[in-house]
Each structure stands twice: as structure tokens, then as C-alpha cells.
Amino acid sequence: PSRHAVILHPMLCFSGITERMLATALVLREQGNRVTIVSTAGTRARAVEEAGFEVCLAELPTDPRKHFFATSRTKRLLGRLEADLFHSTHDSLVPLMSEIIPALGVPWVIELHGPARGRLLQNDRNFAAAIVSSESLVESVVNHGHISRSQVRVIRNAPSDKGRSPEGAFGRRELRGTGLGARRRIGCSGFLNDEHATDWFIEAARLMVLGGARCFFTVLGEGPREGPLRKKIRDLGLVEHLTLGVPTTRTATETLAQLDIHVSCKVEGGPGWLACQALALGIPSVLAAAGDSFDLIGDRRSGILVEPGNPRLLADELTKLISHPDLARSMGSIGQRRMLEYAPPKRFEYAVAEAHALALGTAVTGASN
Numbered sequence: 001p002s003r004h005a006v007i008l009h010p011m012l013c014f015s016g017i018t019e020r021m022l023a024t025a026l027v028l029r030e031q032g033n034r035v036t037i038v039s040t041a042g043t044r045a046r047a048v049e050e051a052g053f054e055v056c057l058a059e060l061p062t063d064p065r066k067h068f069f070a071t072s073r074t075k076r077l078l079g080r081l082e083a084d085l086f087h088s089t090h091d092s093l094v095p096l097m098s099e100i101i102p103a104l105g106v107p108w109v110i111e112l113h114g115p116a117r118g119r120l121l122q123n124d125r126n127f128a129a130a131i132v133s134s135e136s137l138v139e140s141v142v143n144h145g146h147i148s149r150s151q152v153r154v155i156r157n158a159p160s161d162k163g164r165s166p167e168g169a170f171g172r173r174e175l176r177g178t179g180l181g182a183r184r185r186i187g188c189s190g191f192l193n194d195e196h197a198t199d200w201f202i203e204a205a206r207l208m209v210l211g212g213a214r215c216f217f218t219v220l221g222e223g224p225r226e227g228p229l230r231k232k233i234r235d236l237g238l239v240e241h242l243t244l245g246v247p248t249t250r251t252a253t254e255t256l257a258q259l260d261i262h263v264s265c266k267v268e269g270g271p272g273w274l275a276c277q278a279l280a281l282g283i284p285s286v287l288a289a290a291g292d293s294f295d296l297i298g299d300r301r302s303g304i305l306v307e308p309g310n311p312r313l314l315a316d317e318l319t320k321l322i323s324h325p326d327l328a329r330s331m332g333s334i335g336q337r338r339m340l341e342y343a344p345p346k347r348f349e350y351a352v353a354e355a356h357a358l359a360l361g362t363a364v365t366g367a368s369n
Contacts, residue, residue: 002033003032004036004081004083004085005028005036005083005356005360006036006083006087007021007036007037007038007086008038008087008096009037009038009039009090010039010089011040011041012040012042012043012045012048013043013191013246014189014220014222015221015272016157016277017089017090017113017272018042018044019159019252019273020089020133020273024089026051027348027352028353031357032365036053036054036055037053037054038058038078038081039056039057040060043222047250058077058078059073060093061074062092062096063095064095064099065095071100074096075100075103075104078100078104079104083104083106084107085356086101086104086106086107086109087108087110087111090111091112091116094110094120098122098124099122102123102124102125102126102127105126106126108127108359109355109356109359111131112130113132113268113272114137114269115140115141115144115269116144116145116147117144118144119144119146120141120146121145121146128151129151129153129355129359130147130151131154131355132152132155133154133155133156133157133270133272134156134292135292137269138152138154155352156292157272157276157343158276158344158345158348159277159280160280183215184260184261185216185218185259185260186262187218187220187258187261187262188218188262188263188264188265189219189256189262189274189275190264190265190274191221192223192224192229193223193224195266195267196265197265198229199229199232200310200314201219201263201311201314202229202242203311204311204315205238205241206238213319216243217238217242218242218245219243219244220245220255222246229244230244256274256283257281259278260283260284261284261321262283262285263286264287264288267288267290268290269292270290270291270293270296271292271293271296276296276343279336284303284329285335286304286317286318286321287303287305288306288307289305289306289307290308293305295342296342301330301331301334302334303335304321304331350364
């Protein structure tokens, strides 16, 4: 019989976590489950609905004991959904789930994309598993989050390679003219918070502009630091060279495919979903040297690792790539193969299906390892 899986997601915004949530929801649906996504409103709400998922808007307070009435309303809403399984996609929602889900008597799963800052669960009744996207997070979840190692499951980010270019992004677009079309497009993407080293990227862009590089820079994302970052771009006089905004394309794949080079600014927990998507598309990539990035990019052939506090080094590495198109194309192609070997999409699908099937007490159907 069909089971009802309810996914709690903090905000339907442009971020790697939202893209991974969508991939998870697709797997659950393919396993025959009904899927409802409970979240706050955001720029990606339409994309989620177009994918055929029921969206239920809720308050989702991150401090449930401080916001008693919002917590009570959220609990009543979740109770009415009559779920067979709850899945939280972010650690910010763990306090809320610990407060209200155990009383509903339904198995629940949490997902974490950064290190645990302290004990995660106040109530572990019916708790099934903690899913992490990176091996580097396991010890933190066990030692600081106080979750049993047997309940921690590593499921790496593994975007589909659909739409990939065998020649890499550098081979898809010729530079002509003297305007914007003659400039290489270098971008970073993700949720703009303190875990995203956007300042590092912006400062490197400034150094490259001063050096005469013919590039156009893009910060693709939104978040709490969006306002201060826009001010910084204006104060540095980079408005004609760098833009910050929420993508309007239908999918993240379409957004990333517009770039010649992608820079991952995620500094905790290793590369996020969007960085892995760029690699899977064959886009030459520079990653912040953090977490599992060292395992994914280790030889300077599949990509480049750069210390996130060193904009001069980032600028130098990006300048080398735009100055040597053959090197960039080769790096995109090798990085693509490495990404698909490191985390095959089918393995992600099977691991997601297995983790939720165990929580539901059902069998995995039609998924291959």
C-alpha cells in the first residue's frame, strides 16, 4: 500500500539543499509513496509544484519553546496530514521535530549538511536515522550530536548527469564581439549565509577586474547575507562586472549550464549539491578546500582546491583557467567523470530508498545499487 512521506524543508529557496530535497522527493515518489512538502514560501515553490508535489506552507519555528503558539499550530497541521514518515532536510528544524514528532507516533528521519553544534535530539522516540551528505560529518553527529553511530547514514550528493556536455562547459560557447558576450562567465551558487564564503569570491573578482580579466561574475543565490553582499558589490565598484541574484531558470541545471567556470564557496561539510551538479555537467570547477572536497578533488586534474580565506590565490587559479581553454576543457571532462564515479546517481537513489524503506518497514522496489 502507498505510504505518505512528509518532508519538512526550511525554505523553498535557490540552494543545494532545496535541489537535494527535490531529488529525495522524486525517489520517494518513484518508490510508490505519496509525498507532501511542508515548507515556508520561497522562490522555488513554483518549481516544486511543477514537479508535481503537493506543497503545504507552514510556520516551522526553529525555536519551538520560544514560539509556543506557532509550534502548536504546526503540530496540528502535521497531525492532520496523517503521515507515515517525517523527514527533515535541515538541522535548523531538528528542535521542532524533537518537540512535536514523537507525540505523533510516526517514524522520523533528519538530514544534516553541517557539523553538529551540540546534542541534536531532546526526544528520540520513533527516531529512525540521521542522514549526512558527507563522511566528514559523521564524527560530529556522533560525538557532538549524541546520535548512535548505527543510526547515521552517509548519502553523498549525486546529481544526475542529464544534460552534460562531453566537451565541458568551455567548449559550448565561443567568445565573440566586445560586449558582455566576449567575457567568460564565472559564478558561485548556494544559500548566502555565514557558511558560504561569498566575500572570498567577490574579493577575487575585484582582483581579477583590476588585473584586466575579461570576465563577468555571478553570485547565484539568496539568503540572510544578500543585503550586505549587494552593498559590498556597490562599494567596490563592481556593479558592471558582478551581479547577485536569484536565478529565474526552471531548473538548477539550466542555471549552472550558463557558466564557464563554477566556484564552490561552501566551507562546511564538503561540496554541496550545486557544486556536484556543476561537476556532473562538465563545468570546470574550483572548490573551497573543506570537508570531503579533498576526496573528490585531489589531483588538480579533476578540479582545483583553494583555501577559502585566500582571494589572491583564487584569482590566480581562475586567471589560469580562462587563459588556458584547453586546460579548462580537460578539467571539466575529467571532473565530470570523477564526480560520476565518486557518487553515481543510481547509488544515491538506492541509498535514499533504502533509508526510508527501513524507517517505514517496507521493501525497496525498482532501485539499483
